[in-house]
């Protein structure tokens with residue numbers, strides 16, 4: 140039986156099997172379903188009615204924008220004028236269409252929820268079976284440092300060779316769909332024991348990210364954000380700092 144208890148910062152902290160509270164690894168996790176629809180799930184996967192309401196609003200706006208963009212309604216009206224004499228109008232049963240649409244929508248959202256659930260469970264398990272190690276040494280793929288070499292031509296620490304390939308499904312960005320990688324804001328030490336332990340234990344999510352993507356190809360970015368400040372992102376990408384060489388993005392400050 141897994142139990143949960145409040146951490147001293149007011150987040151939800153996770154306890155281990157014996158019921159002991161461990162405030163150290165407080166996890167937030169989420170998964171991005173499309174560019175603007177996001178789910179955030181706390182440890183117990185309890186989702187408030189307000190949150191659902193908010194999704195509905197966001198989702199509604201998105202669909203309106205999408206249908207305007209992709210249905211080509213304007214173009215269709217113009218084209219129709221050209222062929223008016225040749226076409227015959229067939230009436231469609233609106234109610235049935237709506238029903239079918241609703242079913243498809245439900246199925247799609249169901250798939251997304253399953254993806255979130257799989258991720259949440261994998262993260263919980265990984266955390267549960269990971270013993271915190273203060274002196275852990277672990278080289279993770281840092282999205283800022285990958286494919287970077289020093290003056291001597293050697294890969295920099297926390298970098299390494301990380302193949303990237305442009306992918307249509309991800310806004311034509313060069314990505315690695317076989318691996319996630321980790322972003323850490325500049326003001327967080329990227330070898331802090333909290334970061335190293337979190338990066339190490341969340342390696343287990345790689346296979347879940349890939350499995351989710353295979354099961355639901357409409358899925359786009361999947362993220363795991365930790366309250367320690369690291370952000371695991373699938374597919375892996377190269378992160379570009381701002382013009383001052385600084386990465387300000389901090390997953391903890393996002394209004395997910």
Ligand SMILES: *[C@@H]1O[C@H](CO)[C@@H](O)[C@H](O)[C@H]1NC(C)=O
Pocket residue numbers: 272273274275276277
């Ligand atoms: C902690 O990590 C260090 C470095 O990776 C390792 O040598 C040590 O055995 C680990 N300690 C435990 C208790 O696993």
